Amino acid sequence: MVVVGGGTAGWMTAAYLTAAFGERVDITVVESADIGAVGVGEATFSDIRHFFEFLGLAERDWMPACNATYKLAVRFENWRQPGHHFYHPFEQLRSVQGFPLTDWWLRHPTTDRFDVDCFVMASLCDAGRSPRYLDGRLLEQEFVEKDGLPSTIAEYQGAQFPYAYHFEAHLLAKYLTRYATQRGVTHVVDTVREVALDERGWVSHLETAEHGRIDGDIFVDCTGFRGLLVNKALAEPFVSYQDSLPNDSAVALQVPMDMDKDPIRPCTTATAQDAGWIWTIPLISRLGTGYVYARDYLEPEEAERTLREFVGPAAADAPANHIRMRIGRSRRSWVNNVVAIGLSSGFVEPLESTGIFFIHHAIEQLVKFFPATGFDPQLQEGYNSSVQHVMDGVREFLVLHYRGAKRADNQYWRDTKTRAVPDGLAERLEAWRSKVPDAGSTYPRYHGLPPYSYNCILLGTGGIETLPSPALDLIDEKPALAEFQAIRHKARALVAALPTQNEYFRRMREGS
Ligand code: FAD
Secondary structure (H helix, E strand, C coil): CEEECCCHHHHHHHHHHHHHHHHHHCCCEEEECCCCCCCCEEECCCCHHHHHHHHCHHHHHHHHHHCCEEEEEEECCCCCCCCCCEEEEEEEEEEECEHHHHHHHHCCCCCCCHHHHHHHHHHHHHHCCCEEEECCCEEHHHHHHHHCCCCCCCHHCCCCCEEEEEEEEEHHHHHHHHHHHHCCCCCEEEEEEEECCCCCCCCEEEEECEEEEEECCCEEECHHHHHHHHHHHCCEEECCCCCCCCCCCEEEEEEEEECCCCEEECEEEEECCCCCCEEECCCCCCEEEEEEEECCCCCCCHHHHHHHHHCCHHHCCCCEEEEEECCCEECCCCEEEEECCCCEECCCCCCHCCCCHHHHHHHHHHCCCCCCCCHHHHHHHHHHHHHHHHHHHHHHHHHHHHEEEEECCHHHHHHCCCCCCCCHHHHHHHHHHHHHCCCCCCCCCCCCCCCCCHHHHHHEEEEEEEECCCCHCCCHHHHHHHHHHHHHHHHHHHHHHEEEHHHHHHHHHHHH
């Protein structure tokens, strides 16, 4: 197997496949020294812990090597109005008497913060806490051992973990390069000049600038937005999502940070702007930040100026990385003997940090559908439909953020209310006007996140009216009110007990 591309996608793929198949699959990674990786993509989604566990990597080893920090949530700022914020945390939503707590909160709002009332993590984020105690114990153990919130550890071991990570993308690629090459993966640093096809239209080999011909049976296209194999050589069409997600550009900065002074928030922050939003990702060494915007509404120079003003003097010397984003997906990611993974397969804007999640999901599917005994169209079909399902679902979820955002103070934000929405979302939006989503089958397209994510965005962005179940009028509210109190109580206790992220990582650095 030949993997073309040595960005996050290329090395995650090589490392995972070598962990899965060992020496039974021969893997070569070809990575150009002249064509850079995209250089962003540093916030993750909580499933990523499965990836590191699968590779057998311990946090104490890989995290310091990648300047990594913990992430408990995405913090959305100013999506409703200036000064407002809410969290979408990695925490299961509890139910009381069969109804999700957000449902109860709508019926009996005890405060104006649904996130703080329904999730412990929101308070931890507000207080900048680490999910680990200074002795290295995990917050999730505490949840289970003490008050039983949530009730079983299985809740965390399924789709959701209580936290994800931020890390420096290029350091992770380096770390995984070492991991993979130590396990037998061949690393070729060279640029692919030509992708040769056989008479069936399958890739027969690659021609490189200095290493000549490289043969393979399966080729994994991890060449980023170029889609060198899947889109260029095999001419697989690209299905754009831009009619519903118009942000097509970004400008990114790497800003120096002093962990003794600057807070390391345990969340990715997405701050709404006039033509998009700015991400802030706190690492041990620096902040990663960038403005994701739509070229139809904003010029790159103006975006960069806004970003620099937002960050302040610390950004003065940081060079800007301007990126054109290809929003959508390849019609099929697996075509003939080429499997596209990463940006070549598809991308939506990074609002919920799903780019690396797409990669991880695709690799897991590739292992499941791996053509070990020859190419079977059913395997290919199974793989493609799983990848498409996830990307189309995330697209829909992201559209909800804009549709739901209460702000409509300029043309960019007004247009988010009238733009076409993906199939099915319009009906769901209509249904949610009468009743907040609950666990169930109404959201079949959003793989990977439970329905509570929809609740968070609906309640947080505030622009779409949604109502509690009428049945709650007939049910005793005391247990739900007690649950709100228990969450507040639990959050207070944890805020008192847990160190800040700064303190936690300072201690780790000092080895105490
Ligand atoms: P790239 O990083 O572009 O790597 C492409 C590789 O292909 C490079 O190594 C290059 O050398 C190689 N290559 C290209 N052509 C050739 C050739 N001819 N010969 C040999 N090698 C070649 N995801 C998240 O999960 N969280 C985030 O917070 C996040 N933020 C993002 C912000 C922005 C603005 C963008 C654009 C993306 C973001 N993503 C995020 C997505 C994430 O960055 C990508 O999913 C991830 O970096 C994977 O990229 P890649 O490896 O597919 O492509």
